Amino acid sequence: MSQKLAGKSFVLVALLAILSLPTMAQTPFAPPPVVPYGLSISIDSAKNAAAAVAEARKNNWKDAIAIVDTGGYLVYFEKMQDTQTGSVALAIEKANTAALFRRPTKVFEDGVARGGEGLRLLRLTGAIPIDGGIPIIADGKLIGAIGVSGGTGAQDGQVAKAGADAVK
Numbered sequence: 001m002s003q004k005l006a007g008k009s010f011v012l013v014a015l016l017a018i019l020s021l022p023t024m025a026q027t028p029f030a031p032p033p034v035v036p037y038g039l040s041i042s043i044d045s046a047k048n049a050a051a052a053v054a055e056a057r058k059n060n061w062k063d064a065i066a067i068v069d070t071g072g073y074l075v076y077f078e079k080m081q082d083t084q085t086g087s088v089a090l091a092i093e094k095a096n097t098a099a100l101f102r103r104p105t106k107v108f109e110d111g112v113a114r115g116g117e118g119l120r121l122l123r124l125t126g127a128i129p130i131d132g133g134i135p136i137i138a139d140g141k142l143i144g145a146i147g148v149s150g151g152t153g154a155q156d157g158q159v160a161k162a163g164a165d166a167v168k
Helices: 002-024 043-048 051-058 086-101 105-114 116-123 153-167
Strands: 064-068 074-079 133-138 141-149
Touching: 043 074, 043 141, 043 153, 051 064, 051 141, 051 153, 064 086, 064 153, 074 086, 086 105, 086 133, 086 141, 105 116, 105 153, 133 153, 141 153
Parallel strands: none
Antiparallel strands: 064 074, 064 141, 133 141
């Protein structure tokens, strides 16, 4: 009797799970914000974004910091002492993603975390779904992006925000 009841309970739970899937569906990935591209960031402005280094040092984090232009090409790079070597390429990739898709890489991270349609982002060429890449906006236009790697995603995002804010 208990096996029969357990079998019916399993079927009931499975049926409820299947029927509730449409209500659990996530909203689709949002289109890029309407932020026009401006003139690419200058080397002097890119060096201002190195204020990210001060944020990292303040928190005793070891980061690699990359600044790219509107096309995702490297303009400025700094690797703090004792930063893991793997963070070099990741910082550049995060900056590249933020510039080319005109949005923070955290948006991709959140999309993947939601599952469902968000999992398609894992196959989006050139988009890294890890916090730490932020577009640099000046006068309402995207002039480049910053990418940071070396800590947790949240730490990288905090350092990148400090760098992006220093350029504005």
